[in-house]
Amino acid sequence: MFVKQAVSKALHGLRTGFVALTVFQFSLGGPFPSPVQAQPEPQARTPIKHVIVIVGENRTFDHLFATYKPTPGETVDNLLSKGIVNEDGTPGPNYSLAHQFSADATDSPIYQLSPKNKTLYGALPAPLNGGPTDACLSNGICTMADATSSEDGLAQDYYQFLLTGGTGLTGRVPDTRISGVHRAAPYSTLPPGPFQLTASSTFPYDAYANSPVHRFYQMWQQFDCDASHISKLHPSGCLADLFAWTEVTVGSNVNGITQPANFSTDYAPGKITTGEGATAMAFYNMLQGDAPYTKFLADHYAMSDNYHQPAMGGTGLDEIMLFFGDAIWFSDGNGNAAVPPHNAMTTFGGPVDEIENPNPVPGTNNWWTQDGYGGFGNNGASTGVYGGGSYTNCSDLAQPGVAPIVNYLGSLPRPIKPNCDPGHYYLLNNYNPGYFGDGSNAYTDANPHNTPFTIPPTNQRSIADVLLENHVSWKSYNDQWNQYLTDKYQLNFGTVGPNSDAYCNICNGFQYQTQIMANDAVRTAHIKDTLDLYSDIANGTLPAVSFVKPSGWVDGHPASSKWNLYEGFVKKIVDAVQANPALWHSTAIFVTADEGGGYYDSGYAQPLDFFGDGTRIPLIVVSPFTKPGHISHQYADHVSILKFIERNWNLPTVSNRSRDNLPDPVVGPDNAYVPQNSPAIGDLFDLFTFGAPGNQSSSHQ
Template sequence: MQKLRGRVWIASFLALISLLGSALPQVALAAASQPAPAGNVTFKDESGDTTTPIKHVIVIIGENHTYDNVFGTYQPVHGQTVNNLLSEGIVTASGNLGKHVSKAQQETATDTKAYQLTPTKTGKYQTLPQPYTTYAQGQPQNVPDQRFPANLPNGPYQITKYVPYENSYIGDPLHRFYQMWQQQDGGKADLYTWVHETAGDDNGALPPKPTNQGALSMGYYNMSTGDAPFFKQMADTYASSDNYHQAVMGGTGANHIMLGTGDSAYYQDAQGRPTVPPSNQIENPNPKPGTNNNYTQDGYSGGSYSNCSDPSQPGVNQIQSYIHSLPYAPFRNGDCAPGAYYLLNNYLPGYTPSGQLSSGTPYIVPPQKFPTIADELSARNVSWKYYGQGMNDGKTPSQYFCPICDPFQYATSIMTTSKKNNLQDFTQFQKDVTNNTLPAVSFIKPDEIHDGHPASSSLSIFENYSKDIVNEVKSNPKLFKDTAILITFDEGGGYYDSGYIQPLTFFGDGPRVPLMVVSPYSKRGYVDHTYNDHVSILKFIEANWKLHTLSSRSLDNLPNPRTSAYNPYKPVNGPAIGNLMELFNFHHDD
């Protein structure tokens, strides 16, 4: 069966979708219609009790593009600065290589014994290998993509020199946890191509299967020549960040969980105690015998958990040693609990959208006991919803619906209570905008067709999807006047990025991804350099509605960054992440 998207569904995942449980209640929850507490207590909606003028936050989450992949040649409005491929002199505005391209040139390496975070280098690529199609729609599968040259110069290349921007499907770069750590090469970011060419995800196959990647990771879109025009317009008109990061070095599932909880899922029993997953579900990035860096067990039919508290586990000591060599201590509360095998990539959540236990495949994350931002919002009587495109109002979800993308489907506290009724189809969002019944906090997840994921979607499709939502909200002035729309991406999808990464724990952070903040209160044309990641969204929601942090482990406990005058990107009090407040001006008169 054809693999779908970079989180790459195994066949049994899609089979499960057709079995997803009973229908969600046909309920349109208004902003003030959270379930009443038990007893005779009268429900009081406190959604409007905020510390800023923002009464509605809408979070739109696309898929798999780094900041440089989208904003690599962005030129901000007068008075603003940006850190990207263009400003670093790595490329030119016309899409050619710049005089400082050596900063981004890719190297080869050797790693034949055990997983190495910084393997021995063996030289630079003379030319980059031809990008592959992987499973791109409308293209022959898993072959060199003949639309691209077979001798690309060593450095980032403009994708749209070879394919049109609008609705072009290109191959999907590799983007899993241990690969993402390794491609960074201890901060030098010079092993993207080599890792993608060698690591594989074939779970022990001998001889190893071809990687079918080429230099997919080094492609970027060019705003200076007209690519991503709406995103450019939003950055010019409102506010954006050039220092916002995926929170986990890994795929879709782990990053969405972090976005909803500030924490990571682990394999556990019904009481929430750590247990050992099946052996074929444990990661082993050590190279197979006789190979150069072809991982032993890492792929979409197994290999997504690691016991990162045990330095003897494959790959663990290399990452932990690197983190503990840094000039600051990592966030220990949010690191690896003893004996816990943490999810690093993608498995199905423990529940279907209707609250039934997931079944039909062994690759399911056990129901999780962690608290979520939805629990904290509900406890404070602040309304919220998760709108999943393709959820189909509780009927059997579309095959393009993303079950691994909903952080709340992993949580027992949501899915075994009436709070699960707040998971609704995207069509309900459109009704809520029209009827002025939008909740205080909305999470929007497009389906696989519209989410921008390489191969199964495109950046232009997600851009137009986001544009429709922004225009729809802006067409309701009563709503938009106190709304902040946050447009971001779950993770970089394996694409190259030149930005600084601040390790917080074993899990991440990962590379930069775009963030645009569309609001009447956004600073006009502002490019924020504050170090942020997905948990910064939680920190903003918590600060705005006076909520508690979610747990002692959650990364929302981290302080806001302080920086030095000569480097606004790197916190001097690390580990630290912002709360997005710097992107707003709450004192203007217009």
């Protein structure tokens, strides 16, 4: 999606947090040499000749798999296995392991990575409602014809879910569908930790739910990391006990505005909040039927319970990491590092301040100086723009927010290098990519429907460069790409019918990259619609490597989509591949989410550099070369998919600084989850049992 269009559509306006006219997250794109395979494609080292990577949105491992019970002989690390919750979703004997605290940072002039003045919540702040009140009235999808004409990426029996799931509530009020949340004070009697979303009949699995904050500095703070916290339970010194507090104190889109006089961290009539409450602590219960297709895939194929989003925060940077194995930085558009606009006027007005400053405003408890996706004073065009803090020069300890993280990394028993080049301002949160789908420069475009919150084109290397240089075929398949090509400013975002354009531009990593997008032949050969994916699967013309992204309708993003819609998107692809036996017997389908969406997770997260890792997220591998129900504990993140591709086709790494250079984990006999040779990430080969295909499972339930 085009980042500014989010403010005008209720369907997606809920992806951000605080300010009424805000923006949110979309995806990526890329550049290249020549699309022509001048030499024969190299032979794969395994029976896997086709890799399909499907990326949904915003769910942590515990959020989905909190109560998952593994098949015999396997173990899993989740809320149930730790005793944090019981099978029925109620607090378990070890619930205190996930306790959440409030904190007082009022007297601190700088960003607090690990505030010291903490108090256990008596009850969680009331989770607030988000998502469409009514699927028809709010989203405009009222009939099956509306559903099928607006989206073509679902298995047939899942289209019904585009018509259902409305919250029945207005936004930003206590979500009384949740057991323990009330219409009158006390608005919450929830215990101070994880709670089941679907614990009552008023909140079925099919219902829309609110979206927590998921930005870079916020997630670092939610993890509450300090070397003094290191223990067997917390090997990295991260307690993950400030998820609710950060969510209610700063949220996701301050954009440099003054904290309202009637701001409150708890809901009350007449008060202004971040609009979230303790949404981050919610989870589903598979033992009671939630996420049924996800559970089916986990039972019948293989998954990881130690797979992570590669960066703290949200979609933009985490998708970029999947394609580049690295963060990207602000440039002059020609490959030279530059300084982003800082309290500066732009073609669209201003002033905008694109440099992050998470230092709290004096006299406030964690209300940050400058952080946000960018604000707009006018819903129809980029006028009255302001805010937008999303870049950081993490090589400079004097820059806001940098020193607490870098000092923490350096204080670990195995000190971690930040991997920040001098004078480079890295993009930490969601900005539009530097190119439109037609290859034109989005950063220099002055059309009033464009936005200043766009990163200049980058010539940093991505996995596409590696594949092209080594003659490995690939495509990036993006749901509703065709509509986007004729709607570059996404003025049809959220509309209903055949022109519906819910394409996610910040999710297509290649859209940031000059080598791909500025070369017409490369771009048109490799960036495709998902309609082409279905055709390539049916015709047996699938490339070796495929990246697949659903549209905003069905990506599973909280508030704007639902996880059952993403399940339907995945099922259509899995069914199609299995319907082509020759393709099925040479394919691995990696099913994951871009990031955790800000939801709580109890798992270990390994510090790899300044940028992450973040929370665990789901990863399931659907392939005939998996052992049904197998659960890998090897540490991994999105860059592990790049390592798998590189090992499978004997390819070099993306660059000399990308994370695919990290070694495979070495673990001790007492902990399979924590690498002793940190920083280290796996290549996912342990999810497979190569040899004759032994897993003939079908996706049909």
